[in-house]
Amino acid sequence: AQTVTQSQPEMSVQEAETVTLSCTYDTSESDYYLFWYKQPPSRQMILVIRQEAYKQQNATENRFSVNFQKAAKSFSLKISDSQLGDAAMYFCAYSNYGGSQGNLIFGKGTKLSVKP
């Protein structure tokens, strides 16, 4: 069975600085998809970024980028120019398919605090 591990229960970053959240996963599949979701205090689950395993190029979305290391089964999220609104729980998630034909498997989450 696939598993997702987030080893950092909590992280802190100064406003305008850069922070990296770690995620490792375990799978025997060759084609899969990885996601980072953000859950602010409102509890809404918001998609931050997604990565298809077949793509070697790392995904980027504005200030958010990933470092996808397929051989190491590592999928870290880098947040640049951190803003107060980035404070939230961040969940790494895995799916065997395109996120629509397979359920998401989540890590335990990393709580990110942003200091002004």
Place this chain on the structure above:
Amino acid sequence: DSGVTQTPKHLITATGQRVTLRCSPRSGDLSVYWYQQSLDQGLQFLIQYYNGEERAKGNILERFSAQQFPDLHSELNLSSLELGDSALYFCASSNPSRDSRLDTQYFGPGTRLTVL
């Protein structure tokens, strides 16, 4: 706003009771997923429906059941409730296309269930 709606937002009930949670997917989305988020279990996949049919099951208890109706809305029924069923229940929807790589699950705001 993801376009996925869930009702009610909050539900307080007693042990042994039965409740129904409702989810309306984004317009055009055929797939609906149910997830449970609790402090001790984290985010767990419960069940998926696609165009009215059950497609995948996760860690869903026998006391729980779901269905998807012809208008594509879905209901999650929880019966013989126990204290441990207190959690945030999310619905997510997606629109599988021929190229599943384009699809992503979008989450509703969740229903917070408290069992007293």
